[in-house]
Amino acid sequence: MASLFKDPSKLSVYRDRRFQGTQDEFELALQTSTTVYVGNMSFYTTEEQVYELFSRAGEIKKIIMGLDKNSKTPCGFCFALYYSREDTEDAVKYISGTILDDRPIRADFDWGFQDGRQWGRGRSGGQVRDEYRTDYDPGRGGYGKLVQKE
């Protein structure tokens, strides 16, 4: 099947500030990698649930849950590693936006998992987006961390 994702600069709007390489190398990685980033997950969603949902696109090599670097508990994202590129593209195409634990999850192309990337990078330990949120989100720990500190 021909890829629907021809323009590498449009594969993802996310740019990992910790990627050590040029923009061209980043885009090549996004084009060829078999890693999918899954965001907007509930803190209560389990690895088994992610595995079951993302297996619909193809055989999964591994799921790596994103963890709060202080509490070591799930903090709302994960990486799904596939064996084939076609399955990776199908996951982004068909599973992104589907509902898991009552919330639309987001599947995004990723440049590739490396040890250390499973930890939230926010100052409080979780994801950066949960530092700044001003809404109340019961699936992600309530108010954002900065609001909680006020």
Ligand code: GTA
């Ligand atoms: N492939 O979309 C993604 C993605 N995200 C959001 C995180 N990761 C992603 N990978 C892909 N696509 O390994 C990966 C990271 C890392 C792990 C945890 O997940 O590569 P993180 O979410 O804790 O930190 O990462 P990250 O990605 O370094 O945060 P970033 O890019 O600063 O901000 C993420 C979002 O937070 C922004 O889009 C914005 O919505 C919000 N945000 C950031 N700064 C502010 C601010 N000052 N004010 C308000 N909102 C902010």
